[in-house]
Amino acid sequence: LATGPSATYEMLVDGVGPWDFTGGFVPCELLLVGEDAYPVLVSSKKQVLIAVSQYGKGRMVVVSHEGILKDSKFFRFLTNAVEWLKPSPEALVGVHPRLDSLSQLLLRAGTKVQVGAELTPSLGVYCMEAYDCTQAKDLVGFLKGGGGLLVGGQAWHWANLSRDAEFLLNGVLELDLVTGGIPSILLVHGMLCFPLCLDSSNRCLLAAGHYGRGRVVVASHESQLFSPKLAKFLLNAVCWLDAGRKGLVGVDASLKKLCSLLSQEEVKSQVSQLTGDISVYCCSSHSIREAERVHTFVAEGGGLLIGGQAWYWASQNCGKAAVAQYPGNKILNRFGLSILGQSTKAAKHPPVGPGDHYHFRKALALFSRHVDKHEEVKGPVKDWLQRLAQDCAAFLHIPAHDCPAYASLHRILTKVLQRSGIPQVSRHCPVKSNSKEAVLLCMATELSLTMTDSAALVQKCAAGVCALPITVEIDGTNPARNGNSWCWTSQ
Template sequence: MKPSAIYECLVGGIGQWDFTGDFVPCELLLTGEAAFPVLVSPQKQVLIAVSQFGKGRIVVVSHEEILKNSRFSQFLQNAVDWLRPSPGALVGVHRNFDSLSELLLGAGIKVQLGVGLIASSGVYCIDAYDDTQAKALVQFVKGGGGLLIGGQAWHWASQHGVDRVLFEFPGNRVTSMAGVYFTGNAVETGVFKVSKKIPEIPLTVSDQEADKIHTFVAEGGGLLIGGQAWYWASQHQDRAAVAEYPGNKILNHFGISILGMNIKADKYPAQLPMEHYHFRHALSLFQRHVDKEEPFQPPLTSWLQRLRQDCSAFLRIPAEDCPTYNSLHLILIKVLRRTGIPRVSKQCPVKSNSKEAVLLSLATELSQNTADCAALVQKPGDGVCLPPSTSRITVEIAGTNAGGTAWRSTGLYLPDGSTAVITLPCTAISAGLQVQIGCHSDDLTNAKELMRAPVVIRKCQVNCQNQSVSCLWGGLIYIVVPGGSQLGKVPIAVEGAIKAPFFRLGETCKRQWQTNIRHYPAPWAELATENLILTVPADNIRHVENPEPLLTLWDQITWAIATLAAAPAKFPRPERIVTDVQISAGWMHAGYPIMGHLDSVKEMVNVEHMRTTGLWGPIHELGHNQQRAGWEFPPHTTEATCNLWSVYVHEKVLGIPRNKAHEALRPACRKERIKGYLEEGAQLKDWSVWTALETYLQLQEGFGWEPFIALFSEYQKILTIPKDNPSKMNMWAQKFSLQVNKNLAPFFMAWGWPIKNEVSSELATLPVWEENPMKKYIPVKI
């Protein structure tokens, strides 16, 4: 059951929580992943909680009187109903709870009173003051039993010490296994409302209480706080976790921050304070070595990558209102001005654990905190200087967006270290638009070697009509339009930028391209169709006299991709393929944008090469962007089904048969792969990439592409699709069989798919697939 359903079950029929009377409950502490509160007082103290452990369930109440008082009869019935592993399960009640036994018997519940824990019990009710049965109770719950336990620990704490409650109070020796603890804190009683939904766990502190917490600690209080920011960071990619994650609004005040990164689950040895990395200490050592131009020594040499990441995070904390932060900013600016920005390129790579890598990250972050990044440092003079334009250039972008968040090209480029002023109409100010400089969006922070700075793009929110934006590394200028926007055509005026080569099929004049546009000075160019935009070095396309044949072919490719995906011919958002000197993973990778190495440019802008040699890599990545969770079985098919689009496009558009489109699809390779897979027992752990693709290719060769298109269309309309792979695989096998009116269960079973008996029986009523290519591998029944 989902937690919300459990909660509704427990509070059903309860009008209010009456905690008045002679008993004083204690606060409960929740730490378990499955634990959640049922009742939280107005003072944010948990009074009733539930959890699960192993196969069993547990309900914890904050005073044993709750288990005896008829005012709680409805709740106790609800609790026992939820705790019972089966409707007729026996409920054992400790001898101290005669009244509870009578209450349950009156509700028609089978009860056994006055006995210890016995094997026949489905639920056991006990107080929290005797730990002689602790081990047995833990095993009872772990094996599937239900436990209802009540007590308070404030009196025990007064006799034995508050600091011993969590680990030594008898009840905690039982409930701690489910992440619920009795504490030594007494709770103010009263009559409490029944919450409409699960109350929040009080340990979740709002950042709105940051000032109160700061005061509490300043006056001598202690703060124990925990959390992770990587999930928040993944949901707020345009915001700095170190500055805006709610927990950091509390912690930054104390000189501690939670970063938006995760670390490897491992055992980490304890270190002496002087041996352990510390940001300020590492920064001090770094500054000293730079000032004295000394070679780096341990421990700094082993800290450089960490220092680089932490400097980047630290510089995202607003410093204007904090003298300490501001002084550190000034120190880092001084360091960077002294050294200058290091050279970094494919010909001059930089190791990630080096002084140069730290300086590159510092340069990027400091430039984003400086009004005029050109005045920050002088870059090495080994490139072509592109002076910004002094004229005002007006362009128009599409402000209506039916797809996901989209980059709208302006055809303009901001030179390195320059500042542009972008003017937008008033209607666009509150529309959630962003200005983005640069398209090379891969973050290379974790790369072992750098051929460019780790982060080279800059984004800023449009919050005024005349928006100033600069970027140390320069880049093409984009307006980022949120999904669902309905702004129509948006005129934009830009000062300080230069024009970049840009050609849009069906709109750009071929003569203007030949005489002017392709010669624009920006180093990057874009070629666009209705469904795709290619971003490549300008020098790779300046020789192209007429981009129309190339883009017409790309149009045909994207139409074919949409056809197989059963999607509209016009994509809701055009795909983007961006080439870069270095990317974060592989030769190319999917996403928005698709990223590829510079060496891949030649295969994407040469029509003859595309039609003769093929275009497997880019189509493979475009195929990734068409994969859908409903018919994907990760990790098996992640690198397999995307290749359906590669095969389809090569055969339907480029005229290249599958056996020539990729060497892995040569008949001999395919035959050997099937043989090897079956010889190993046709185990799903081995069913991936080319082996998994083979299953789909056999279906396609038997029935054509139409069943795939029909099923991809059908899946778009299915509202409920199972989450686990076995169920999803059975659904696919069932639907494909019905689509082609053949029993495909034997085929899928030969491939090792976990076809259920009921699905196999259902499909057995369909005609046999006589041409089943796996038939020769299926054992003949005698």
């Protein structure tokens, strides 16, 4: 069976004509948050409508409305999808009772179908709507063991991340991060992740997010995770991560002081490693040793409270990008959150409130819109430009090879540059540090380092580009005490 993204795509769309989404259903947009997920169908507005992924030994195909699973217009795609999902050619396909029309479509194609089926180990593929979570744990096991899942649904009336932020910050009037350590800056790049604390320069210091069935809260220094100054926030965080289970909280030995804070509110906790009976696991980013185990724990519904700084690691590993190679980021990047190698001053900050605030992906989308319209950057984006440039530079150090979720953002950045052109810079045409042109130059520089053909960043030669040789004058004026100054010319 097809395994790579290209081969999988070819198999799924084999014989499929024009996609017809007219009818009595309104699809939602799928968010690709896993490193193994990639799109099959994207609308003209760049919304993902059909996607595939893998988990454990199994595969899944997700469509953006259950109506797609019942519509004969998608007959060829649905039969292709089921064939791709089968762990073996003779595998039995089970179809949920609410999808009888899909059963009839598959039977017509000669597929071996169990109509009105519940999930059982005898099935090779299971087809269902996305609204029934009663068998979530069994579905995860089914996929991990090699089963295939075809699922459809929409959530446009349901999703609201702002409610999560409100819960986490309920009763928190101030976030005092003066806890005895120097924090690192966090990069929030996941679609289902959000900042909880931003300083006056839009640097993120606390963040949270959803991943799979689980949740994550990240602090910018491990000392924040047991500070009495942050007790209210930490209790909110553990409660949110627990998601109503009232389960046991496991605390790594390096954070054992957190147990006393939790005990004051009668939260069950113990110093332990990650075990199967834990609902929430608390650890520092330095102590993560079993990245795959932590990933599985969160993906399958666990809560992770984690904190740490990466600036010291960066200082000891010159030439290496902390966002890609710092050990803690090997797991955090997959959740859409990263700890950067830059430090910032520990201080008191207000929590993120309602309304517009900086988020890397939101800022990039708004910036791209300004570029497309050839207009001056205005509104909140104007105040976000410096942070956006720095976050773009950091994000582009995360390897995008074989990761569609990252590669798609690389393509967005490339298209922004191709549409706008790389700004020309000269003595007579300087670029201000906090401007649209400065962000574009930063994007171009970092993207060129990730591409084998950096010429692809420019669709056509810009007017006025000089022929070789080029003389570059660098004004190195230095207001030294002795009044000396220098100027270099290179040819």
